[in-house]
Amino acid sequence: MNERQLDQRLRAWYRAEVSDLESAPPSLGRRVAAIPEAAAPRPVRLRWAVLRPAAALLAVGLVLALLLGALAAGARRDAPVLRSAAWPALDRPCERGSTAAADLPEDLVLRFDDQGGFAQSFELRADGSFVRAGQGRLSERGMTLVLDAVATSGLLAHGCHLDLWDEERIRGVSVRSLDGTSAVTHWGAYSGFRSITEREREAAAELTRLLRDLEAWLPPDAWIERPR
Amino acid sequence: MGMGESAARSELVEIAGVRGRDEAFRRLADRHLASSYRLARAILGDALEAEDATHDAFVTAWRRWGQLRDPAAFEHWFERILVNTCRDRLRRRTRQRVREVEPVVAVEDDVARATQDREIIGRALARLDADHRVVVALRFYRDLTVDEIAHRLGIRAGTVKSRLHYALRRLHDDLDAADAQESLR
Numbered sequence A: 001m002n003e004r005q006l007d008q009r010l011r012a013w014y015r016a017e018v019s020d021l022e023s024a025p026p027s028l029g030r031r032v033a034a035i036p037e038a039a040a041p042r043p044v045r046l047r048w049a050v051l052r053p054a055a056a057l058l059a060v061g062l063v064l065a066l067l068l069g070a071l072a073a074g075a076r077r078d079a080p081v082l083r084s085a086a087w088p089a090l091d092r093p094c095e096r097g098s099t100a101a102a103d104l105p106e107d108l109v110l111r112f113d114d115q116g117g118f119a120q121s122f123e124l125r126a127d128g129s130f131v132r133a134g135q136g137r138l139s140e141r142g143m144t145l146v147l148d149a150v151a152t153s154g155l156l157a158h159g160c161h162l163d164l165w166d167e168e169r170i171r172g173v174s175v176r177s178l179d180g181t182s183a184v185t186h187w188g189a190y191s192g193f194r195s196i197t198e199r200e201r202e203a204a205a206e207l208t209r210l211l212r213d214l215e216a217w218l219p220p221d222a223w224i225e226r227p228r
Numbered sequence B: 001m002g003m004g005e006s007a008a009r010s011e012l013v014e015i016a017g018v019r020g021r022d023e024a025f026r027r028l029a030d031r032h033l034a035s036s037y038r039l040a041r042a043i044l045g046d047a048l049e050a051e052d053a054t055h056d057a058f059v060t061a062w063r064r065w066g067q068l069r070d071p072a073a074f075e076h077w078f079e080r081i082l083v084n085t086c087r088d089r090l091r092r093r094t095r096q097r098v099r100e101v102e103p104v105v106a107v108e109d110d111v112a113r114a115t116q117d118r119e120i121i122g123r124a125l126a127r128l129d130a131d132h133r134v135v136v137a138l139r140f141y142r143d144l145t146v147d148e149i150a151h152r153l154g155i156r157a158g159t160v161k162s163r164l165h166y167a168l169r170r171l172h173d174d175l176d177a178a179d180a181q182e183s184l185r
Helices: A005-016 A026-033 A043-047 A050-073 A140-153 A198-212 B005-016 B021-044 B045-061 B070-091 B095-099 B109-128 B130-140 B145-151 B157-184
Strands: A106-113 A117-125 A130-131 A135-138 A161-165 A173-177 A182-188 A224-227
Touching: A005 B021, A005 B109, A005 B130, A005 B157, A026 A140, A026 B021, A106 A140, A135 A140, A140 A173, A140 B045, A161 B109, A173 A198, A173 B021, A182 A198, A182 B095, A182 B130, B021 B045, B021 B070, B021 B130, B045 B070, B070 B130, B070 B145, B145 B157
Parallel strands: A161 A182
Antiparallel strands: A106 A117, A106 A173, A117 A130, A130 A135, A135 A224, A173 A182
16 A cells, blocks of 8 residues: 555545534534533523533532541642742743643643553642542642652653653653643653653653652652642 | 635624624634534544534633634634644543454455445554544645644644654554455455
């Protein structure tokens, strides 16, 4: 099969799969038309029909959060704990509007993906809380140490969005700077920007180890709440 | 398939005359709903997921409505949001599921063979990672040039080229292997 044949097969596949005459489902049109109402001053009542599952999940989440909050010793701050100046990983020009900019939800500071999914992921929020196999909360010092570990890995030093080809399973790190821009690096069998260097391979392995076992290296003052 | 410049200008004039952002949003959403849904279908390869992704993208667009200063730029602006939404959904899929699909069985007639060919290509596309699958869809479904894809995604043309190159090489290998397997039957 030559390039032209591959080109033709792909175009034929898309034509067969997605007809130009295909219209959007009516239910989608109704849901989209309701979006401005959902953002009206009384969003809960107006959103209910559209976002019932999300509302149910939110309610469950709120109950859990209240229970956890009641159990936690001492008062918890919800405000961001990271107040220091910009940290070094993103202290450089970043390509604004790149695909990387939308990679992180707004409340996340860092995300570590393992195997491209979230079963083994690590997410660090602006309030210091993180999601992993267990949950905990970092102090400003803890957040700074984690972000510095990412920065010193050098994996984000080559550009805002870097894909590294490697034989290993895919992993990725996304970080957000204080100005809202993001930097993303992936390495693994499905990435293809260029081959990973030996130094980057070692850095990636070390960063993976650090992010998967914070308890092993973060000092006591890095924690507001240790994982249970 | 991009909107022509004159059409974009007339859209600008029309939307500028619409009072209230709710109505402007609804009009633009209605106008671009079908094509957006089809693009999501092409990227995700799943109708239900495409519906959800399109809806989520419009929610994001509504939340960021204040960033859209020029209604004539809506199509490109929104398409970038949509593509990113689809890409994020692809990343959340488990890759294991794709790898464990059973091999296709031998078929006899032409119709079945065509169906089988579609399945083979669909599986090969599903094995691509999110970034590669997106550029392939924009190139071969949307028929955009490398520069247009780069502009839509906000990345360098060189990055688009390398992703396309990698994706096509991988598709070529996968389809050749499947074709060879089929010829042995």
